[in-house]
Amino acid sequence: MDAFLPVYSRPGVAHIDADFDQLRREGLQVALISHGTDLRDPEAHMRRYPFSYFASAPPGWVTVTGERARANRQISRELGTPLFVSTPDLLLDADWARWLPVTINPDRWVASRPPLAGRVPIVVHRPSRTVPPIKGTEVIEPVLRRLDAKGHIRYVDPGVVPNAAMPELVAGADVVVDQILTGSYGVAAVEAMAAGRLVVGFVGEETAGLMPERPPIVNAAPDEFEAVLDDILTSPDGYAAVAASGPGFVRRWHDGRAAAEALRPFLDPAPTPT
Template sequence: MNLPPAVSRVAAAVVRRAPDGLVRAVAPSLRPWAPGDVPVNPPVPGAPVRLYVGPANYAGQGTAWARAAELLPGVGAVAMTAEPPAGFSFPTDVRVPQAVYTGSHRWQSAQRRYVGRFSHVLVEACRPLFGTLDATAHEPNGVWREITDLRASGVVVGNVAHGSDVRDPARHLEATAWSPFRDTAWETGRLLAISAPEHNRRLDELEASGVPTFVSTPDLLRDRPAATWLPLVVDPDRWATDAPPLARPVPVVVHAPTNGPVKGTAAIEPVLERLAARGTIDYRRVTGVPAARMRDVYRDADVVLDQFALGSYGVATCEAMAAGRVVVAHVTDQVRTAVAERAGRELPVLEATPDTLEDVLTHVLDERATVAERAWAEGPAFVRALHDGRASAEALAGFCGVAAAADA
């Protein structure tokens, strides 16, 4: 039965606020979770600075930043992940099933009370912390009201942009000839052309009122010039290996396209397949592998190919560098300059575009001893200098109101 829109909204509001047990008994499809699916929050940290991070945790970074913040004196942190059914299950302090996050009014209300006990909050990816609690027909993304309410209650709030939330397609097209936004049939690109300008407008307003923005990768400083770069974090020891790269006659070349258009997979695979057919390389395309198993994938690789469309680098590059692998990707001059200024050293990623990839890989094979030695020495050192959490803690120190020197 089709109800008038006004009636449907009222009915939905009543159902959302009804006791879970009652709705599950009468209409179980409206409560697609069991009582045990609702997570129990950890105790609020007893530290003077109590930081809450969520809800995206893309590539485990929300949790990694929470742990990095705890390197600072007097900071305790909790990270939350609103996880879809097919999520990669990165480590987190609180894992909230998507159905609970979006549908449980009881959880949402309890979560708002819980987060209100923290002194600082980092909101990831312009996504609400409390699901649909503050969503309205006029304002479907309740995150902006959440931020207003948290600040009114005395909580210090900051935003963290991960990429697709603020990356402006028009600006990105100017940055690199290999931008995925050149594909006008790319549905995600069309959606970002709508959402990113709106997110940037909101963040402009918040920055003007004193709410800082952090960005996870330096290319996003083009979109958020007033933001602070919050470096990605990986554990160098977890990815370390005793086996240097390029020791085999036929090197293993790995590409793990978690998002093909963003990684530029379609543009580089013809090159890789051609080289593999000649027996020059052993090409392995890795998909659907849980995050916990990627360490073995990179340890068994000689060369890791990461991003060839965005012009930046992400967690996969950091993990491969920490393992001492030869990393090849397209990274713009703007990103490389930002890295050099921040780290005091060059990004040890061999530059290639889809047009030059075959030549670069041929160079790797021709000069394998020199290339392998540099990757083995420079990759892990670079990750320890910029991506082991200490630089991220330093970036968060001012926001947390504590001393900038992190405890190594």
């Protein structure tokens, strides 16, 4: 059951309890999967990161989102069914969950040209959403535009891009700026790492400590973002090595095999002794 949403659409029904019971009566095993704000605790997130996107989001949205996430965590505990999370930071909010790594086809993202090699770097930032300001675009974009105006980078603001055109866009970049306000990473960062691009984002120490391997993402908290970009421009060779480790990381954790292993106990449970 995805994002704590009902499986069967019925007017006025916004909870999953009845659907859960119905699915079980039909003989199905049921698990839950969460992707972010449906589970994340705003207060805890702001304690970890003063620059949390919750701190700059509309207060009314934060209140409603926090109440819904609290209810979802309680539902998960009460149902006692497996809970999977697609971003590893959510394990900080639900330590009974299991990380289910997002999966891509790495072959679709292979890029032949190495990044940061002898030209003005092309930098891409394409947030999937700007309202609420989850990605940090309000911090990222002014810095990229200033650097572009000085001729230090070429900032590509692609706007709306069809999915089929994304591999070419990413392959043409040297640096892909992901989200810097969540303390984690998502699909866009995985795709850029698969292409061997340098990914700038922010993965919190608490999140990295829960992972089997730290992702090759250059950390840039909002107040450090411009300084990090300047350092990349000053010393590109060292950062090119970070980018080069991205495809291997993606094949180890995001090509579907790690996700299959995470799902194995749910999909293929051990037989009950007779």
